Amino acid sequence: MRDFDRFLLTVVYDIPLLLFVVDPESGEIVYANQHTRSTLGEHCVGRSFAEVFPAGGGSHYFVSYTQRQDGDQDAAPPLRSEYYDDDSENWYHVLQRSIEWADGSSKYLILLNEINALKRLQKDLSEAHAAVAFKNRELEHAAKTDRLTHLYNRRHLDAILEQEMVRFRRFCKPFSLLIVDCDRFKQVNDQHGHQVGDIVLVHLARLLATGVRATDTVGRWGGEEFLIVLPETHLRSAALVAEKLRQSIDQHEFPVIGHITSSFGATELRGDEDIKDLVARADAALYKAKHNGRNRVEVMS
Numbered sequence: 116m117r118d119f120d121r122f123l124l125t126v127v128y129d130i131p132l133l134l135f136v137v138d139p140e141s142g143e144i145v146y147a148n149q150h151t152r153s154t155l156g157e158h159c160v161g162r163s164f165a166e167v168f169p170a171g172g173g174s175h176y177f178v179s180y181t182q183r184q185d186g187d188q189d190a191a192p193p194l195r196s197e198y199y200d201d202d203s204e205n206w207y208h209v210l211q212r213s214i215e216w217a218d219g220s221s222k223y224l225i226l227l228n229e230i231n232a233l234k235r236l237q238k239d240l241s242e243a244h245a246a247v248a249f250k251n252r253e254l255e256h257a258a259k260t261d262r263l264t265h266l267y268n269r270r271h272l273d274a275i276l277e278q279e280m281v282r283f284r285r286f287c288k289p290f291s292l293l294i295v296d297c298d299r300f301k302q303v304n305d306q307h308g309h310q311v312g313d314i315v316l317v318h319l320a321r322l323l324a325t326g327v328r329a330t331d332t333v334g335r336w337g338g339e340e341f342l343i344v345l346p347e348t349h350l351r352s353a354a355l356v357a358e359k360l361r362q363s364i365d366q367h368e369f370p371v372i373g374h375i376t377s378s379f380g381a382t383e384l385r386g387d388e389d390i391k392d393l394v395a396r397a398d399a400a401l402y403k404a405k406h407n408g409r410n411r412v413e414v415m416s
């Protein structure tokens with residue numbers, strides 16, 4: 116047994132952890148192993164724990180542990196926590212427990228295990244998580260956005276239309292649809308080049324997006340065609356929105372080309388049809404607007 120005690124003493128002394136014993140009354144370190152002595156200084160035994168670990172660390176952990184004892188030291192479970200030492204810039208895992216000392220008095224055993232590598236790993240991991248989450252959000256955004264105009268793309272418009280259809284069937288919420296097409300847009304490209312055409316589309320997109328309510332959805336349906344979903348809107352109101360947008364385009368000063376007009380087809384979902392029927396009817400209304408001279412809104416109920 117003596118041999119075993121010696122063995123334990125050697126292990127405790129040589130183990131590469133900060134291991135020391137503190138007197139609960141005075142807060143004084145009464146024992147420190149080799150690693151503690153070489154880290155905190157040969158003369159740390161006899162000094163106060165709070166003094167050895169300034170910056171609140173030592174006193175904070177020691178005091179909080181003392182308070183947790185509630186007078187019943189035997190029943191107190193070991194306290195595990197993490198502690199950052201400002202002076203040495205080290206992170207420690209701290210374990211504190213109440214022990215009976217050789218003279219029968221009660222002491223605190225404190226074990227500090229340096230965990231800088233673990234903390235670095237945790238930091239790297241959380242940064243990597245944040246980067247992945249950011250990238251995912253970017254990808255999600257890109258998957259539903261048109262690159263030129265930054266409006267929703269056709270794929271996302273399809274999803275919005277499906278969603279509105281569900282709301283219509285479930286809650287009988289009406290919704291209307293506008294299709295917008297830039298008039299004689301081919302001439303813009305032919306006369307001024309594709310790049311100018313692109314700039315015109317970007318301006319158009321902005322006029323449409325800023326001319327509707329936040330609850331409406333504007334997207335690029337394809338080419339120089341845009342689609343606007345107006346939830347909880349009947350056809351009469353939809354036609355008014357379309358007319359307002361038509362006028363704002365008509366009055367806008369576009370770069371290079373100056374003036375351009377647009378035609379609108381407006382329709383409202385009926386109870387007995389699907390999305391395809393709805394879009395086809397909006398298209399037919401648009402065709403009518405083109406046929407009747409462009410720069411106008413046509414409505415089909």
Ligand SMILES: Nc1nc2c(ncn2[C@@H]2O[C@H](COP(=O)(O)OP(=O)(O)OP(=O)(O)O)[C@@H](O)[C@H]2O)c(=O)[nH]1
Nearest residue numbers: 296297298299300301302304309312313338339405
């Ligand atoms: N610059 C540019 N042009 C596009 C884009 N997508 C489609 N277009 C052009 O839009 C033009 C559409 O022409 P048309 O379908 O003949 O229609 P339009 O000239 O607007 O005539 P109407 O619709 O009858 O008034 C074509 O010249 C397409 O090349 C785009 O992303 N950028």
